[in-house]
Amino acid sequence: MPAPRAERLLELADDELVLGWHESEWTGIAPTLEEDVAFSSIAQNEIGHARAAYELAAADLGTDADALAFDRRPEEYRCAPLVELRLLDWAHTIARRWLYETADEVRVTALKDDPDAEVAGLAAKIDREEAYHRMHAEMWHERLRDEPRFREAVEELWPYAVALLPEKLRPELATRTGLELPSNSLLQGKGRGEHVAELAEMWDEMTMVRRSAPAGAQW
Amino acid sequence: MVAAEQVWAALDEIPDPEIPVISVVDLGVIRSVDVREGHVRIEFTPTFLGCPALETMKAAMEAKVAALGAEPEVRVIADDSWSTDKITPAGREKLRQAGFAPPAPREASAPKLVQLQANVFRCPYCGSTETRLENIFGPTPCRSLRYCESCRQPFEQFKTI
Numbered sequence: 001m002p003a004p005r006a007e008r009l010l011e012l013a014d015d016e017l018v019l020g021w022h023e024s025e026w027t028g029i030a031p032t033l034e035e036d037v038a039f040s041s042i043a044q045n046e047i048g049h050a051r052a053a054y055e056l057a058a059a060d061l062g063t064d065a066d067a068l069a070f071d072r073r074p075e076e077y078r079c080a081p082l083v084e085l086r087l088l089d090w091a092h093t094i095a096r097r098w099l100y101e102t103a104d105e106v107r108v109t110a111l112k113d114d115p116d117a118e119v120a121g122l123a124a125k126i127d128r129e130e131a132y133h134r135m136h137a138e139m140w141h142e143r144l145r146d147e148p149r150f151r152e153a154v155e156e157l158w159p160y161a162v163a164l165l166p167e168k169l170r171p172e173l174a175t176r177t178g179l180e181l182p183s184n185s186l187l188q189g190k191g192r193g194e195h196v197a198e199l200a201e202m203w204d205e206m207t208m209v210r211r212s213a214p215a216g217a218q219w
Numbered sequence: 220m221v222a223a224e225q226v227w228a229a230l231d232e233i234p235d236p237e238i239p240v241i242s243v244v245d246l247g248v249i250r251s252v253d254v255r256e257g258h259v260r261i262e263f264t265p266t267f268l269g270c271p272a273l274e275t276m277k278a279a280m281e282a283k284v285a286a287l288g289a290e291p292e293v294r295v296i297a298d299d300s301w302s303t304d305k306i307t308p309a310g311r312e313k314l315r316q317a318g319f320a321p322p323a324p325r326e327a328s329a330p331k332l333v334q335l336q337a338n339v340f341r342c343p344y345c346g347s348t349e350t351r352l353e354n355i356f357g358p359t360p361c362r363s364l365r366y367c368e369s370c371r372q373p374f375e376q377f378k379t380i
């Protein structure tokens with residue numbers, strides 16, 4: 001019995017919203033202007049995917065996309081710790097981009113066969129768009145793969161990427177990245193539903209404006 | 220009573236908010252127009268789900284329908300049944316004239332980096348195929364940046380979806 005579709009949609013939407021938010025932090029401070037453009041565009045599109053998935057979920061849950069994005073408590077989010085980490089150096093940021101996009105492709109490919117036609121249709125649309133994010137990630141991976149700082153960052157973040165996916169999809173991720181699946185002890189504290197401290201800090205900032213106005217405010 | 224043709228004609232007056240040389244009809248994003256007793260239901264698909272112009276386009280369509288004296292219902296269809304192949308021939312020509320290279324045809328699987336680097340992309344200004352990829356991303360999600368080695372002009376390439 002598959003989980004209710006709202007749950008599958010919220011996992012996807014929360015990952016994309018939180019990661020999009022962190023990627024947007026590079027706008028203006030990326031190492032080159034071209035990367036300022038790239039990160040801004042990727043962030044915008046990830047948040048667009050979150051919006052589309054929240055809207056489908058909201059119809060089932062009797063709420064709206066903004067309420068799902070901003071009115072839940074941090075502990076209610078369904079994102080994985082990989083996207084919650086606040087990464088302040090480029091090697092880690094690119095390592096996460098590459099690991100996330102690879103894991104996301106595995107997930108979205110599975111969702112394209114979802115029994116629910118709307119979920120499958122949305123996944124197919126997202127997959128076409130994510131192809132451009134994957135190109136960007138692959139380009140950087142090619143460039144940095146032999147750099148010690150990048151290799152260390154990949155090694156550090158790899159268990160988080162594995163823990164983002166359900167167990168049955170993990171071997172596929174290992175095949176695509178060419179990395180070995182870590183032991184279960186290395187996955188502790190990194191699984192979906194668990195949160196790292198950075199999420200609450202980010203949530204505080206992300207929802208600050210919305211919380212500053214009483215419920216029902218018209219923007 | 221409002222006829223579907225009137226709605227299509229009114230929608231054709233709405234410029235794409237990001238690329239105003241082309242209308243939302245020429246852009247091919249209007250999936251259907253369904254008129255029933257003063258109620259007009261429009262289905263459309265944004266080029267990219269992260270399109271910053273989505274709400275603006277939706278509001279413009281609602282306003283056009285309301286101006287015809289009908290009640291609008293604009294629905295966003297977020298699935299893969301739309302592609303950039305739906306941009307009309309007239310729309311592609313308008314894009315090219317404004318300096319946006321129209322998208323390459325969609326293939327069975329999503330494009331790969333090697334295709335963006337190696338395939339033939341023609342400069343919208345001078346027609347040269349001596350162009351190179353500068354950035355997969357541009358000012359909006361639907362565009363990439365390329366550079367023409369012949370006329371030494373940067374230009375925007377519409378992404379294939």
